[in-house]
Amino acid sequence: MCATMAVAAAGIILGQWQTHRAEEKLGIQHRMEARAKEQPLRVLPSGADDQEFRHVLLEGEFLPQWTLYLENRPHEGAVGFHVLTAFKIAGAQQVVMVARGWAPRDAAERTRVPQPPLPQGMTRIDGVLRRDAGHVLQLGQADVPRPGAILQNLDLVALAAASGLPLAPYVVELRAAPSGVDDGLARDWPAPSLGIDRHRGYAVQWYAMAAMAIVFFLVTGFRRGRNDKN
Incomplete structure (x- = not known):
């Protein structure tokens, strides 16, 4: 009993x-659904937890030397990378990592990374705030972030320490390519699995x-x- x-x-x-x-x-x-309908932010909020999934319109410049590639990101059955590049906000010291989109991996040379074009000088980006760039199973010890590195996951704290950049504690997922740039990247980002x-x-x-x-x-x-x- x-x-x-x-x-x-x-x-x-x-x-x-x-x-x-x-x-x-x-x-x-x-x-998430309510924030998607709100007016876009034009400045970075102080924290991502309360503003995640907000639409943002930001002006600034890309820092192409700090482009990173997150591997093991499949798209429609193909293997590839999520391409991220640092973006310095205009009129501020803050830098945010921008997830620009997905690109296929070179089947013949796995260490070769795509080089999608970036706008030069001041530009505006249209994106959505996320707390991170998503995670996959980490195989082995994480590498120290360096310019052009292929990583399994993005550790913003480690990247800030390695780069010296005043990184914001979140990522911006682009909704579209910056104006005047045809980068060929796919941007149908996977929805968060709740x-x-x-x-x-x-x-x-x-x-x-x-x-x-x-x-x-x-x-x-x-x-x-x-x-x-x-």
Whole structure:
């Protein structure tokens, strides 16, 4: 009896936790949708947590020497890179890493990186604020960021230390190429995976386990009672 009730209680508690997580992530999804409709920001906010997914229009200059390539980023079944370049904000000391888009990897020479053109001088970028550039499974020790490096993940703190740049703690994903530049990069960025349906599915499984434990307890108790009477 005690074991059965413990299983039922655990199932209910874990089911409630998964339901709560689904509700939290549903709230995040609603905030994403609301921020996408707000007026674009023309200055960088002080923090990314409260402003992630905001549309931004920023003016400044690209720093082409600090272009990095994030590998293991597939697109429509093809292997390739996400190309990122530092961007100095006009009239400020702040620099932000800009995810410019996706480019295919050279199948013959894997260390050869694409060189999509960049605008020269002052330019305007149209993008969306993100807290990071996304993560993939890190294989081995992360390399120290250096100009033109191929990396698995972008560590903004490590990059700021290596480059000496006053980096903002977020990334801007471009929505379109800067005006007058045909860089050939793909920019249909993957939507963040919130896993709402997964949490709901887990909640159903835990609730079902609790229900089965209760039914088992009732059935075995009924049978035990009949046997005692006989």
